[in-house]
Amino acid sequence: MQPFTTLTAIAAPLDIAKIDTGMIVPGRFQRLPRRPGHADYARVFLHDLRFDENEQPRAEFILNHAAYREAGILVTGPDFGCGSSREAAAYATLDSGVRALIGASFGDVYRGNCMQNGVLTIVLPAPVISGLMTQLKAAPGAAITVDLALQTVTAPDGSTHGFDIDATRKERLLKGLDDVGVTLQHLAQIETFEKQYRADMPWLASIL
């Protein structure tokens, strides 16, 4: 996983409520293979919002505007990523070049998937989000800065907003640590736990 420390990037105001993971990656694209280093899921990110039935870009959709081609941050409407647990949604977000999402709320499973794949999701109060949306719409292509160590978001107008993040996720994002590698350092504890667990619940042994 690529570490996440600080990011200054063009931020796009994606001001639509309840974009579910099926809109982030429509079900028919979940069959796509994904090769390391190829960003194979970039083209399916928000596919049906970005493209019409003839695969032509929808001119009116915000991420198709020239100012947002290089957006690395999305400011999202409430409940972004609700719905199905498809990890493809997190992959598509990452592959499309987005490293941070800032919104008032997110789907829990999607949020977890993003964090484990190096995409930082930041929750800020609804009035702050609405202020960011207003600033970004007024100045298309404006940048936002995210500092994970300090847990701050700096808006185009210079105002700074603190955010909370789970301490485990913060550490792993900062260092780019893969969960499996971290866990395997605890292998001895896992084995000790399991031995005691099975001793306490002997009936589980006969059916595994």
Place this chain on the structure above:
Amino acid sequence: MNPPVSIFDRLWARHVIVADATGAGGEDLLFVDRNLVHEGGTFLAFDQMRGEGRQVLKPKQTLAVTDHYLPSTNRATAPGSIANAEIRRVVEALDHNAREFGIEHYGVHHPRQGIIHVIGPELGWTQPGLLITCCDSHTATHGALGALPIPIGQSNQLRHVLATQTIWQKKPKTMRISIEGTLPAQVSAKDVILSIIARIGIGGASGHAVEYAGSAIRALSMEGRMTLCNMSIEAGARIGMIAPDDTTYAYLHGRPFAPKDTDWDQALAYWRTLPSDADARFDRELSLNTSELAPMVSWGTSPEDSSPITGSVPDPASMADAEKRGRVQRALDYMKLAPGTPLAGINIDRVFIGSCTNARIEDLRAAAEVVKGRKAVIPAMVVPGSSAVKRQAESEGLDRIFLAAGFEWRDASCSMCGGSNGDTVAAGQRSASTTNRNFEGRQGPGALTHIMSPAMAAAAAVTGRLTDVRTL
């Protein structure tokens, strides 16, 4: 004396291997008793493990089943005969991966094949007290038996469970939803959960593990409890649970993976210690009165957009909150519905009875009860939740009732719930569906989905309209 705890707190504590060491609200490392895998997207996890040269640490604690992409017809020649090459590749990949990594797999021709959240409980693989992971957002279904269910991602998180038999999780807050009293006639578990979601919204229980409690919940059958827990995610909760009781134990006894003989006695003694203590505290409490409950249907593009069938399509113009007004207007534009239209009477083009929410034997019985002696006036299909449910329904003659009424009677798969296998609702067609999601495009691009109970979907099939089953 120990402080009183909820079943959720008890099971969480029982599975902690490494407690959060950050001291700042970080994640615990939890032991995973059992893990369920389906073919949708999971090839990504196996591809990555293969690339890294990793093994599955405890292959016997994972069970794989094919459900999302399997065709619901012409199964004898599947998977070779699946016309869409991408779908065929996904189905074949799980078979291949399960064999390579040494995991038991119930594939297309296995007598135990079915939808993952149907077969887990049905086989007794799901048991009270077990921490169960599954790469699917409807994993909370297993909480209906008093298990601790945790939905995970299909790739990175699944890879972690396969490689380590553990999962890192931040402990959510707790919420108890209590329903006391007796459910009115024709009000099913589906109507209860849609009422809850309509009340608290699609993010209403986010960050919480929900326990459903109260006399109305206790009175539900296991099938009803599974329907209820299944849709917890539609209220934002990844975890939904019901404490085990005699209904649970009677359901489990004798099932293939259930403990037997003295093992059963030991397990039962443990299970009886699991329910929440009487004075356990929850971070949030919500109570519903059964007298408020009625058969429900959705009118919009989120499960929270649901109303009693006696209601009407809401008018966004009357909504004070601008954000809500905009979202509802967008939903009504998509659904091609005018504000104020009575829900009962809206024309329906096709009916789907199936999915991990409502395709168990009791669901099929409820639908058949409505259909019996009537004819479907629009295309309608029943897709049983498992091959075992299909056999059971056929032994009860339910297939003949559906076929005589003009329904299609298909083979177990997720089918038209998400349309992964190609069973989709055509653009602009309006469907009455027993599934869990009415998101834009969920049943196919441009599909207009109304979700409801099996009895209500059956009523729509025989009238061609959204219909209050109580008036039929």
